[in-house]
Amino acid sequence: MPNYLTKPLPDMSKMEKRIETWLGTNTYHHSEFWSIADLVKAKERAGVSISLCIPTLNEEKTIGKEIIMFKSELMDRYPLLDEIAVVDSGSTDETLAIASSFGADTYLSGEILPDQGFRTGKGENLWKAIYQLKGDIICYVDADIKNIHSKFVSGLVAPLLLRDEIQYVKAFYDRPLALSGGLRPSGGGRVTEILVRPLFSLFFPELTAVMQPLSGEYAVRREVLESLHFPVGYGVETSHLIDLYVKSGLDVFAQVDLDRRVHRNQTTIDLGKMSFGILQTFLKRLEHNGIVRGLPEFDSVFRQLQAEGKRYETRNRVIVEEERPPMITIPGYRERHGR
Template sequence: MIEEKEKRGLTISLCIPTLNEEKTIGKEVVLFKSELVDRYPLLDEIAVIDSGSTDRTIEVAASFGASVYLSADILPHMGFKRGKGENLWKAIYQLQGDIIVYVDADIKNIHPRFVYGLVAPLIYRPEIKYVKAFYDRPLALSKEIRPSGGGRVTEILVRPLFSLFFPELTAIIQPLSGEYAVRREILERIPFPVGYGVETSHLIDVYDGWGIEAFAQTDLDKRVHRHQATRDLGKMSFGILRTFLKRLKSKGIIKDLPELTPFLRQFQAREDHYEQIIHEIVEEERPPMIEVPEYRAKRGLE
């Protein structure tokens, strides 16, 4: 694979977006650096892009040899928006690779396959632009561990929406997986919601621009991560739905849409009464990076 990568003159960057991931980031950095930089030189760069962790994430990642960037320090004049999508977007500016691999930082059973499994289709098949991970159910099931594959938000929200509006995208087994590898030429041309909707919007935009043929999927076996509370999944669903509706409107699939509120209302029980909690979930979007003058200058684009 490395021979083929070198033959094609490709460079590959790994981006790990973080926010308070001190428990898992060290292992990811050590494994990827040792196995995929030192032992097998598949990766040219490992970068952690942090949203402002208050734990030891930055210290741990740096101590094990990752390049660590604060999201707020990248393109500072464009401001800082809190959200994973912001880090992924800024990685396009900061990192050098022709291919960027995104791997979440909260994976307990991290393994080099999370990277080599994703980049292989891009190395061997020039027509592939975007490679998405999917997983089997983890063997170790406990109160803390749940399968990422076919997760609740995927099955209850995203898959029904794709079935209704983009049937071909239902071929993507795990549309919300946080692990994917993409060619720069694609990444720089798509907008990035900064929050929960980033993966969903990617799929719609890449499908719209390059067709279903641009996608490949890799079976990464198992992914074990922290279980998320149902209330948090509600927030995620809200963000995804807002992004999705916005895409439907911008593509003319639906025409009339009222102004969408950024407020999600949930209830929680306290002693003998219920109280309402209001979350403000703003799904802002970053423009395609290729429209940013600093990026064009940095990459020498006319």
């Protein structure tokens, strides 16, 4: 049996310095980009167009406010956005009617690239948006944000407009608060802290610098998006980080503190499903990148237990993290966008 206790500790100082440097140069607070007029000038200088994509499935309670805020502040008042699109998975509520009534372009995911079929999942909507939307930069914002503000978009696109080398900008929330005992760890969600951060620490330690790897708000250059695989379900954010990091390193990423995000809380049961999907995505990448070998074929059934009195039963759900190929490999896309 190997003697684990005598294994030498890794040299932490180099990694810590690397992460600290990146945090210092590539982490922003949205207030650094308070002047939207200046961002519009930067956009004009860069000669790029920007699209906003909001993926939806039954989001009638929050979608209207998001569209009003973004359209008013970032289209009517300042021409930062060139289009606002809602890409929907088949809502049965008033999501699309409300979004349309406030001036968003609305699309059903299943009607985009119909020859590619339709998969259910947020990642599918994000992938189809690359085909449907026109922008050189696409900003994705989830539809369930209650405290929406124009900074959710302007803050995210700013690093792309101001620094050519940045390709992918993630949002994070809830600044570390100074407490009597020092700094509070910056809060990722429960899945981030219990699953994703430990996995990154083990296999991609530089990516632990990303405060909230699962946040649904990010802005990305088209040439990057079209080259990425898209898991259609829970793993899309994790896969993007790993794939782009492996290809281009940490320096193409930036992250922006957007202060606070109020949204509906998910149950532990739902977070379990999310973790199951993310883990599939993660393990596939470990194997694909030669970090581990010989993984068995995954069982796609996620098994959870529930009890009623003294009766116990399993709740099984099939969760397959199917992945869409890079959009650039789709002929229809190349034709539409002249790639």
